Amino acid sequence: MTTFRRKGLSGRASALVLSLGVLAALVVLAPGTAGAGTPIKRGTYSGKTNQDAVATGFRRIQFTVSKGKVTLTTEPIVARGLCLSTDVFTQDGTTSKKLGRNRTFTITHTFFGNKIDKIHGQFVSSNQIEGYAIYHFFAQDLCSEGKTKVNFTAQRK
Numbered sequence: 001m002t003t004f005r006r007k008g009l010s011g012r013a014s015a016l017v018l019s020l021g022v023l024a025a026l027v028v029l030a031p032g033t034a035g036a037g038t039p040i041k042r043g044t045y046s047g048k049t050n051q052d053a054v055a056t057g058f059r060r061i062q063f064t065v066s067k068g069k070v071t072l073t074t075e076p077i078v079a080r081g082l083c084l085s086t087d088v089f090t091q092d093g094t095t096s097k098k099l100g101r102n103r104t105f106t107i108t109h110t111f112f113g114n115k116i117d118k119i120h121g122q123f124v125s126s127n128q129i130e131g132y133a134i135y136h137f138f139a140q141d142l143c144s145e146g147k148t149k150v151n152f153t154a155q156r157k
Contacts, residue, residue: 038126040103042066044073045129047154053079061152063121063129064094070105071096072119078135078150081143085135088117099123111136115147127156 043066048059054077062074072095078085088109089095097105103123111117121131132151139145 040065040099040123041127041156044157045127045154046074046157047129047152049076049078049133049150049152051079051148051150054084058084061119061133061154063154065099065156068099069096070099070107070121072107075119076133076150076152078133078148080135080137080146080148083137083140083143085137085148088135089119112138121152121154129154 043064045063045065047061048056049061051059058077060074061076062072064071064073072089075087075090088111089107095107097107099105105121107119109117115136116134117136118134119131120133121129124130130151130153132149134147134149136147137143137145
């Protein structure tokens with residue numbers, strides 16, 4: 001009478017299975033995915049930048065979210081030295097961008113040459129956006145040439 005032996009996984013195969021299990025656990029428990037499974041709420045998101053050099057009323061930023069699209073409706077004023085930014089993204093009306101798979105969006109505008117003004121945001125929960133804005137400035141009497149980066153937070157109203 002012949003009995004068959006069960007053949008177990010080889011050393012390499014068992015290591016591969018173990019590493020895939022660890023990788024799957026890391027993907028599930030990865031930081032930065034808070035609220036990734038919850039749907040993003042439509043509506044108006046209002047907030048402000050964290051730049052204290054600008055009065056609170058001028059630091060305001062506002063987005064409208066609808067059907068997977070983010071629309072910038074109110075642009076903040078950003079300061080560099082004594083210079084203030086002008087409207088870049090909303091100069092010709094509102095600017096819209098499709099929401100990415102990772103719940104982020106980036107709105108860009110060419111400043112000069114290869115320099116790009118940018119507003120980048122990410123949904124950290126179903127009703128809150130956190131991000132940053134980068135504005136470039138030409139050299140003037142009141143400020144030096146360069147860029148300024150400010151962070152913002154916006155909540156759904």
